[in-house]
Amino acid sequence: MKAVQRALRGHLLVDKRLHSQLIDEMIKEDPDIQILLDHAVEMYTFLLRGETM
Structure with missing residues (x-):
């Protein structure tokens, strides 16, 4: 298993x-x-918190 x-x-x-x-x-x-990736990370973070933009 290990x-x-x-x-x-x-x-x-x-x-x-x-x-x-x-x-x-x-x-x-x-x-x-990079701008698109930063935006995607921001959106993902909001979703994880249950927030909307």
Whole structure:
């Protein structure tokens, strides 16, 4: 069971890093993407709190 947990944790860490690299490359090509990402994070935070914008 521990081996499965370690494998899954490792997979999630690699997946997170790959997504980070992809987003970094996208931002380099089009800096306006950062504005959209910031807005998405803001909206997500509001939703988690049960608030509306």
